Amino acid sequence: MTDGLCNPHYQRQKKKGDVEANIPIGEKHGKRNGRWRGGQATMPDGRVLIYSPDHPNPGVAGLYVLRYRLVMEKVLGRFLRRDEAVHHLNGDVTDDRPCNLLVTSRGRHAQLHYDRTTYRWKSNATIQRETALAGTGQV
């Protein structure tokens, strides 16, 4: 029986005999959990996720949104569609500065990463080199 309590509050009730309704769950959770970083998490490849439970298109676990998507949504002033991808121009997926980001379609994005001469996915280093060349008009 949870008495209509959500899970975090139920656990609190069970452990301490009091829901401590005056203490927000997030705050409590943050202090107790050493991995808590203010609603930020990192994917194994370095991509940063932001805890965004109210976002209309949450990705990971329905609670987190990739930071670069949030950055571009702020720049564009609208939410990105699911079929829109964000490309990192310098190949560094942890570099979420707006100037390093390009909103593109999922299909076009795959093309940016796929080398049709070698039939292989390009490395980040290759993407970085191509971006540098594009900047100098050498492509």
Ligand SMILES: [Zn+2]
């Ligand atoms: Zn990309």
